[in-house]
Amino acid sequence: MRVLDSPNGYVEWASNELSILSKVEDPPKVRVGTSTGLSLGAFTASRIRPDGVQEEMGILQFKVDERYRADPESRICEAVLHLRKGKSGHDDADFVEVVTFRHDGIWVFGRRII
Secondary structure (H helix, E strand, C coil), rough: CCEEECCCHHHHHHHHCCEEEECCCCCCCCCCCCCCCEEEEEEEEEEEECCCCEEEEEEEEEECHHHHHHHCCCCCCCEEEEEEECCCCCCHHHHHEEEEEEEEEEEECCEEEC
């Protein structure tokens, strides 16, 4: 079912899938952002418990590169994949930072590989 239509693209909802599709050469984008803080936005995958509570299982987070956080004007970004370690709760300690992507390399479990 088409739920939104514009000259440049449209949004469709079918079964359990959401599609954002372009009608022009510029590809569709999903924008998340903030005017404050070091975390710029994230996409999560969650398990829904029988009581309806969503438990985050994985997070792809975009944030200011930790090496440049002292500079309030920093525009250097990193993308980090966090996966749940198997504990229950909603604390950062329940997740492990698996992969970090930066402009100058890739780190896996905190060790630079590229």
